[in-house]
Amino acid sequence: MEVIAAAGLAVFLVATGVMHFLAPDYFRTLVPAWLRRPRLLVAASGAAEIVVGVLVLVPRTRAAGGLSAAVLVTCYLVSHVDALRRARPDRPRLLDRPVGAGARLVVNALYIVWALAVARSGR
Structure with a gap:
């Protein structure tokens, strides 16, 4: 089971990292407006996800992976908290409403738990 959890996390990270380069416009929408250089942040985070995914594999x-x-996913909480702060119930997209933005936070927390479980199993 531990190997499956690690392989799943690795595939998830590498695939998401690659998507940062294939669909950068989407990922730029997740970068809070007050952060500078969203193109650089998207590219750097995509590269980091690929590297970390390989470490996990x-x-x-x-x-260590x-x-x-x-740690990497914890850094993304900034984006999700910002989305929750800006969320409004009348927005057309579910992820832009409070319930959707809150769900993003919960899912991110689950990713962190998953990553920590993989780290613990890799000792």
Whole structure:
């Protein structure tokens, strides 16, 4: 089960990292307006996700990769908290409403728990 959790996290991270380069416009919408250089942030976070995903995939570096994934995803909480702060019930997109923005926070917290579990299993 631990190997499946690690492989799933690795695939998720690498695929999401690649998507940062294939669909950068979407990921730029997730960057809070007050942060500068959204293009650079999207590219850097995409590259980081790919590298961390590879670390998780390799058994020898799995613990460090899982911990790195937890730190990386924790950094994304800034974006999700900002989205929750700006959320309004009358917005057309569910993710722009309070319930959707709140769900984003919960899902991100679950990603952090997943990454920490993988880190713990990699010891």
